[in-house]
Amino acid sequence: MSEQKIIDGKAFAEKLRGKIAAQVATLKSKNGFTPGLAVVLVGEDPASKVYVRNKGEQTKASGMNSFEHKLDASTSQETLLKLIDQLNRDPQVNGILVQLPLPKQIDAQAVINAIDPDKDVDGFHVVNAGRLATGGQGLVPCTPYGCLLLLKDRLGDLAGKHAVVIGRSNIVGKPMAQLLLNESCTVTIAHSKTKDLPAEVRRADIVIAAVGRPEMVKGDWLKDGAVVIDVGINRIEKDGKGKLVGDCDFQSCLPKASAITPVPGGVGPMTIAMLLHSTLVAACRQHGVALPE
Numbered sequence: 183m184s185e186q187k188i189i190d191g192k193a194f195a196e197k198l199r200g201k202i203a204a205q206v207a208t209l210k211s212k213n214g215f216t217p218g219l220a221v222v223l224v225g226e227d228p229a230s231k232v233y234v235r236n237k238g239e240q241t242k243a244s245g246m247n248s249f250e251h252k253l254d255a256s257t258s259q260e261t262l263l264k265l266i267d268q269l270n271r272d273p274q275v276n277g278i279l280v281q282l283p284l285p286k287q288i289d290a291q292a293v294i295n296a297i298d299p300d301k302d303v304d305g306f307h308v309v310n311a312g313r314l315a316t317g318g319q320g321l322v323p324c325t326p327y328g329c330l331l332l333l334k335d336r337l338g339d340l341a342g343k344h345a346v347v348i349g350r351s352n353i354v355g356k357p358m359a360q361l362l363l364n365e366s367c368t369v370t371i372a373h374s375k376t377k378d379l380p381a382e383v384r385r386a387d388i389v390i391a392a393v394g395r396p397e398m399v400k401g402d403w404l405k406d407g408a409v410v411i412d413v414g415i416n417r418i419e420k421d422g423k424g425k426l427v428g429d430c431d432f433q434s435c436l437p438k439a440s441a442i443t444p445v446p447g448g449v450g451p452m453t454i455a456m457l458l459h460s461t462l463v464a465a466c467r468q469h470g471v472a473l474p475e
């Protein structure tokens with residue numbers, strides 16, 4: 183029973199990647215080009231290295247070109263901006279992702295805003311944030327975009343649903359709220375200064391947890407039958423062992439929710455699948471061709 187409650191983001195992402203691989207094959211044979219994604223990693227953060235490796239592997243598995251740029255932790259902002267400029271002008275590169283966080287000497291928002299907005303597959307450029315906020319065609323941040331697909335797959339039409347987004351980051355919370363608003367949800371954005379978080383969450387048909395606090399959302403905060411999307415990825419110690427947990431207390435949330443994403447195997451794999459999707463979309467726009475069926 184509870185198996186069906188658990189949203190299998192890993193399987194959903196695999197299906198998406200299969201479709202993307204077929205679309206890439208069509209572009210190669212019919213249009214004569216291969217989409218390319220450049221990933222830039224500055225420094226040696228071990229978790230970042232794992233993500234970058236996974237992205238590279240999945241990019242190649244989908245048939246796209248993957249260009250990896252690994253720079254020393256002491257790299258200056260000027261050097262990084264020069265690389266961005268080179269990637270902006272390289273026609274083989276359709277998408278650019280600069281892995282965050284960046285070392286202290288570098289102003290991350292300045293670097294993001296130096297990326298050509300039409301190659302900004304993270305959707306973090308101020309122009310893409312503006313397009314999302316005003317209903318224009320742009321590139322959408324991958325994690326909230328993946329969450330939206332999981333929600334629509336479960337619920338169909340989201341119009342009129344009350345969504346509570348916990349977290350107001352530029353990367354997840356704010357764009358997630360924009361996407362839900364575009365689907366005609368009633369949206370509440372809760373954050374660290376929210377007065378009574380359990381009371382806000384209790385009103386939600388949809389809960390998006392994106393705060394980075396391990397197991398914060400408890401089952402007794404949920405309305406019966408709420409759909410819970412857990413964006414958190416927190417590494418904690420439990421019984422002397424390292425463990426990956428979300429922002430929701432999965433054990434107590436599971437019986438109250440009608441559906442819930444697990445960590446790992448929920449939102450995380452969707453993020454990478456949507457990154458590949460956005461690279462494909464960016465490549466098609468740059469070549470002036472329609473996205474293959």
Ligand SMILES: Nc1nc(=O)c2c([nH]1)NC[C@@H]1CN(c3ccc(C(=O)N[C@@H](CCC(=O)O)C(=O)O)cc3)C=[N+]21
Pocket residue numbers: 230233279280281282283304324415426445446447448449450451452453454
């Ligand atoms: N410019 C930029 N764009 C990003 O999208 C970006 C970034 N910087 N910096 C780091 C975060 C983190 N991130 C993840 C992607 C996939 C998983 C993922 O696939 N997780 C798996 C496995 C987790 C594991 O075992 O470690 C899961 O949740 O099942 C996790 C985290 C993208 N990020």
